[in-house]
Amino acid sequence: MKFLRSIPIILIIGGLFYALWSGILEPEKWKVPHSAELIKAKVSEAQLAKEGEKTFKMFCTACHSVRYKEIYPTFVNAPNAKPLFKLLMKKNNGFLNRYIYESAFALQLKGLKAAFGSVPPDLSTAYVYMGEGKLFNFIKDPQKVLPGTKMPNMHLSDRQVVAISTFLKTAILPTEKETQKRHLIGTFVIIFLIVLAVLFALYRKAVLTEEGIED
Ligand code: HEC
CATH class of the missing domain: 1.10.760.10 (Cytochrome c-like domain)
Structure with a gap:
């Protein structure tokens, strides 16, 4: 499987982002007493x-x-x-x-x-x-x-x-109403991305079948 071979790369990139985000690379100097x-x-x-x-x-x-x-x-x-x-x-x-x-x-x-x-x-x-x-x-x-x-x-x-x-x-926190709005938008965006991925997979399959590469 091609996908399995890309897992180490995904882990390395993910790990780097995690290190940056969590502050491991730059620990906070000032502490709350x-x-x-x-x-x-x-x-x-x-x-x-x-x-x-x-x-x-x-x-x-x-x-x-x-x-x-x-x-x-x-x-x-x-x-x-x-x-x-x-x-x-x-x-x-x-x-x-x-x-x-x-x-x-x-x-x-x-x-x-x-x-x-x-x-x-x-x-x-x-x-x-x-x-x-x-x-x-x-x-x-x-x-x-x-x-x-x-x-x-x-x-x-x-x-x-x-x-x-x-x-x-x-x-810095948004108001209650604004938070609800953002959660709703987030849900819609994720549903949209899933639908898009499914449509794209179907389209890819249709093209490959048409070209006789896959059946
Ligand atoms: C007499 C004016 C004055 C008062 C009163 C004052 N500040 Fe400041 N404050 C400053 C100035 C001028 C700076 C910019 C410091 C610099 O760049 O050297 C600053 C910077 C800061 C910063 C850093 C912001 C940054 O971007 O680096 C914080 C946080 C801050 N003040 C919080 C407070 C708080 C909380 C209070 C009240 C307890 C307060 N200040 C009262 C004049 C004041």
Whole structure:
């Protein structure tokens, strides 16, 4: 069987993808400390996310946005910025995409850049691209992870940092309705692929029979 001979190749390629995906090749350097893991084991994720949103609004919105959660820096809500902001929000169903946001508030963001050397990034996807360990350690002590950064150490407790990290984790999750929609689309795509494979096999057989190669 030809197929059997291709199994080692499939295993090697699959193994490589697995190694990349699972992080065996690049183990995470920063770890969430044990004390923080204990908090996560004791308190529900929903509770932590709720606390985290509050803590974030208290300590981080002077500089950062989480657009996926419709959280914007304080300057966006300043009296002189409000009319434009309200109008843009209304036109975009409550959500500002990055380019609209950055051009509407270019002046304010430029001010932050002048003060901190770089615009404090939007943190909607920070949990994913930094990973939990790095995110935790960065919020706890920015200088430790990124020496020389202008991001201030906010001196938060482990509980507060875990809560913010959990909140940022939920920020990336789609809503319940969106999840259902995606599952439905996924099911349809798989059914479609199966039907396509069957049709293709039948077609192949028909062609081979017609050419007299197979009967
Ligand atoms: C006074 C402004 C300021 C405040 C307040 C602030 N940050 Fe930052 N933050 C920054 C700046 C500036 C950077 C960019 C750092 C750099 O590139 O050197 C940053 C970077 C970050 C990053 C790294 C993102 C990346 O893409 O590398 C995370 C995560 C972060 N901040 C989280 C927080 C959290 C959580 C809080 C609240 C507890 C907070 N920050 C409060 C200014 C601030």
